[in-house]
Amino acid sequence: MFSAGFYIGALLIIALTNLLYKWRYPRCNGVLPPGSMGWPLFGETFQFFSPNPTCDIPPFVKDRMQRFGPIFKTSLVGRPVIVSTDADLNYFIFQQEGQLFQSWYPDTFTEVFGRQNVGSLHGFMYKYLKNMVLNLFGPESLKKMLPEVEQTASRNLKLWSSLSSIDIKEATAEMIFGLTAKKLISYDAETSPENLRENFKAFIQGLISFPVDIPGTAYHKCLQGRKRAMTMMKNMLQERREKPRKVQGDFFDYVLEELRREDTILTEAIALDLMFVLLFASFETTSLALTLATKFLSDHPLVLKELTEEHEEIVKRRENPESGLTWNEYKSMKFTFQVINETVRLANIVPAIFRKAIREIKFKGYTIPAGWAVMVCPPAVHLDATRYKDPLDFNPWRWQGTDTHGASRNFMAFGGGMRFCVGTEFTKVQMAVFLHCLVTKYRLKAIEGGEILRTPGLQFPKGFHVQIYEKK
Ligand code: HEM
Numbered sequence: 001m002f003s004a005g006f007y008i009g010a011l012l013i014i015a016l017t018n019l020l021y022k023w024r025y026p027r028c029n030g031v032l033p034p035g036s037m038g039w040p041l042f043g044e045t046f047q048f049f050s051p052n053p054t055c056d057i058p059p060f061v062k063d064r065m066q067r068f069g070p071i072f073k074t075s076l077v078g079r080p081v082i083v084s085t086d087a088d089l090n091y092f093i094f095q096q097e098g099q100l101f102q103s104w105y106p107d108t109f110t111e112v113f114g115r116q117n118v119g120s121l122h123g124f125m126y127k128y129l130k131n132m133v134l135n136l137f138g139p140e141s142l143k144k145m146l147p148e149v150e151q152t153a154s155r156n157l158k159l160w161s162s163l164s165s166i167d168i169k170e171a172t173a174e175m176i177f178g179l180t181a182k183k184l185i186s187y188d189a190e191t192s193p194e195n196l197r198e199n200f201k202a203f204i205q206g207l208i209s210f211p212v213d214i215p216g217t218a219y220h221k222c223l224q225g226r227k228r229a230m231t232m233m234k235n236m237l238q239e240r241r242e243k244p245r246k247v248q249g250d251f252f253d254y255v256l257e258e259l260r261r262e263d264t265i266l267t268e269a270i271a272l273d274l275m276f277v278l279l280f281a282s283f284e285t286t287s288l289a290l291t292l293a294t295k296f297l298s299d300h301p302l303v304l305k306e307l308t309e310e311h312e313e314i315v316k317r318r319e320n321p322e323s324g325l326t327w328n329e330y331k332s333m334k335f336t337f338q339v340i341n342e343t344v345r346l347a348n349i350v351p352a353i354f355r356k357a358i359r360e361i362k363f364k365g366y367t368i369p370a371g372w373a374v375m376v377c378p379p380a381v382h383l384d385a386t387r388y389k390d391p392l393d394f395n396p397w398r399w400q401g402t403d404t405h406g407a408s409r410n411f412m413a414f415g416g417g418m419r420f421c422v423g424t425e426f427t428k429v430q431m432a433v434f435l436h437c438l439v440t441k442y443r444l445k446a447i448e449g450g451e452i453l454r455t456p457g458l459q460f461p462k463g464f465h466v467q468i469y470e471k472k
């Protein structure tokens with residue numbers, strides 16, 4: 001009676017229903033957290049990336065926290081994900097790094113960052129590379145670097161004050177890139193025939209884009225930018241190999257010395273991947289933080305006033321006002337550090353920290369199946385009204401008298417546990433020194449832009465254009 005087409009159609013519907021059911025209700029030996037897996041394949045990826053123009057918790061997370069509670073499930077870029085906005089689970093995830101959880105980033109990230117970057121390396125190799133980085137950005141190196149950071153900030157501010165307006169976002173990115181690239185690979189933009197930063201720019205513009213690699217797409221440009229930057233760095237490394245320098249100092253020197261050892265596990269490919277990640281992690285994040293700090297200062301005259309007083313006081317206490325900043329002076333900038341903390345709390349430059357469950361995990365009655373991704377959501381912590389009163393207010397005074405201890409549960413702008421950001425102190429030095437030079441010698445007038453957009457990474461779509469004048 002019925003045609004073959006009917007049977008095939010019926011079978012297809014059954015198969016699809018079955019697939020959809022499996023998608024919606026993944027297998028689990030226990031109770032999965034509540035939440036929706038969205039559409040097959042896409043999951044809730046588009047909702048996650050949908051732009052929002054505020055400092056608040058991303059609407060994607062906020063809505064689901066209200067509907068499902070602090071721990072919920074979703075699906076992003078084809079992977080099942082448990083989202084954690086729960087302080088205890090966050091803490092547990094950071095503490096169990098390498099045991100129950102390991103670093104994991106979506107495949108598109110692995111593709112653009114290289115397969116062997118520090119984020120996806122584990123165990124021995126990882127610790128070894130981290131030591132190398134800590135060496136370059138540890139307190140001893142930073143102390144030595146202080147005068148250079150100050151001179152760079154002074155020189156740039158002087159130059160900017162001669163222009164009718166500058167985009168602080170672009171200008172600080174250029175400045176910090178220059179400083180970091182010089183430190184890491186002795187790259188000097190003024191004498192180099194090629195522009196390394198241009199390639200990074202192309203890379204960043206396509207970083208959070210739909211991953212279709214055909215000419216014309218942002219993603220394609222992103223991969224091309226990375227490729228060219230990698231070629232440049234490879235050539236620089238080769239050049240160094242042929243013309244070694246007398247004093248060992250930068251990252252290339254470390255790498256070459258290590259590669260010469262017989263028992264080394266380092267390869268040139270790994271070193272170059274790491275180099276790329278480091279350059280990227282350092283200048284983009286710090287320039288976003290500095291731009292937001294400048295914006296906050298221009299919107300909050302009382303904060304600017306107290307900050308200026310702190311820095312004028314430092315200069316006044318000196319025998320010679322022209323002598324450079326000392327490490328002790330840097331350490332004494334109490335209010336400045338409050339301003340920095342408050343800025344990075346609201347900035348949420350890293351809106352999501354990803355891990356993968358190595359084994360099945362039971363937590364607060366829920367089960368996280370092995371292999372699932374876990375996403376810690378720092379904004380949910382930083383903007384929680386029970387931890388920070390009036391969380392959306394920029395109020396550096398709220399940090400007054402905070403003790404270092406226990407703060408880690410409430411503050412994770414630089415991550416936590418074993419993978420805590422190795423650039424934290426470097427960032428603070430750069431921000432504090434820049435602010436010092438800015439408020440002691442210059443005034444700032446906002447001209448245009450400064451609006452933020454989160455996709456969910458922080459962006460300044462129109463930049464932040466300001467005029468900088470020398471104080472009388
Ligand atoms: C405002 C500035 C910055 C912010 C907000 C920031 C934030 C973070 C966060 C949240 C993590 C943890 C990622 C995870 O757990 O998966 C991290 C890791 C890292 N950061 Fe930063 N960072 C900043 C600046 C820097 C700078 C200047 C450098 C380089 C000198 C740097 C190098 C790194 C590296 C190498 C890691 C990986 C550490 C590891 O996996 O053990 N960061 N950062």
Ligand SMILES: *[C@@H]1O[C@H](CO)[C@@H](O)[C@H](O)[C@H]1NC(C)=O
Binds near residue numbers: 337400
């Ligand atoms: C900034 O935050 C960190 C981490 O919570 C904390 O250890 C430090 O004391 C804070 N600094 C100030 C000045 O409040």
